[in-house]
Amino acid sequence: ERASSAVTPLSIPYIPGLLAFREGEPMLAALDALSVEPDLLVCDGSGRVHFREAGVATHVGVLLDVPSVGVAKSLLCGDPDEPTDERPEGWRTPIRADDSVETAEPDAAPVIGHAYQSRQYPNSRRVNPLYVSPGHRVSPATTVELVAALCAGYKLPEPTRIADAYADAVKRDAA
Template sequence: MEPARPAFVPDPSASRETMETLQREIAATATFSDDFGFDPAAVSTADTHTLDAITDDRTATSPSHDDQPIVVGVDQAFLDDRAVGAIVAFRGGEVIERAHAVVDLEFPYVPGLLSFREAGAILAAFERLDVEPDLAVFDGSGRIHYREAGLATHMGVTLDLPAVGVAKGLLCGAPQRSLDDLSEGTRVAITADDSVETADDTDTVIGYALQTRQYDSGNRYINPVYVSAGHRVGSETAADLVERLCNGYKLPEPTRLADSYADEVKRDHDD
């Protein structure tokens, strides 16, 4: 899979001002509403046999394996001066392809500009992917970003691929209630604040804190994940999809598998 918008491929040699200007252009190009060709209800971590087994209404038809959307999880790892891009293609309960690339790092760690550090390996891995994904789930932010152009948005727009970002920490924005002691399944809207320079107003919902797992006991606590639209997916749908893709773990299954695969590639190259 190659970039549909080559002009948005990050240039790690560009000035910071040029990078931030490009991010504003990406945010202006991004579609933060549903614009995809699959049924969100067909996104699942269950294979078709499991779907058949849990269907209560036997007149209802579960999607065939070929009708289930292909979801790819995308993650990164780092090897000294190299970056690993790892992609796991996932359909229902089955991994159907994995692809990776290892490239030289050309840009340092700068909060808000991570796509310029990580995109080279990710785009190279997408070029090696044979299947055509319906949805990409990135380990990183989408619209929850200072210029609404986090990794998921930058890559989603560049590839013109429906994309969602799932981050472990909150980069910016204002939660609309306390995030302490949330019960499993709770979602809290994250709205734009003064740090989000491209938002139309401070009431704009740029994502959700989603409590995908929680301990029954109050002695231990799991933090929420931060879900945001990347491209061609609305904020609420993004949270719905991530919730459907969690399989008893905090992280959605595609990115959890991609994280494991990135570590595997890293170990192989370390050896």
């Protein structure tokens, strides 16, 4: 199959920073059911923009040894180089590790991702940026370029939009 789902009971509540423990197992089960091997995983969550530089995109990417990126709608941690409010479409700025991030380079404030303004409206600058970060086998700079190419005029990357629509259909059919 080119699309798959896994319906499993969730035993862990949503806790910021622990998404991989809540949703990692169902994600792995759904990916295991695919008939094609993905070239890239685009995860709805963080990669290195995480307190331990190990968000859900990192966990799943490492376990499957597949390149992965995290695309989050809110900033979990880190410090963007520039303010993120009211930016034009296509704008991006690095996110650096701050004191909340346990990093191998604590004195260097390494780049752990980017704030990326994927969509904006000409008359209203109220669309928040995405917070994109490498999960596994992808650099921060490549991550933002991949996400920019996958957004194609929409706020979210195309794989995320397709997965959201598929999940909605699965939930509708299960009801």
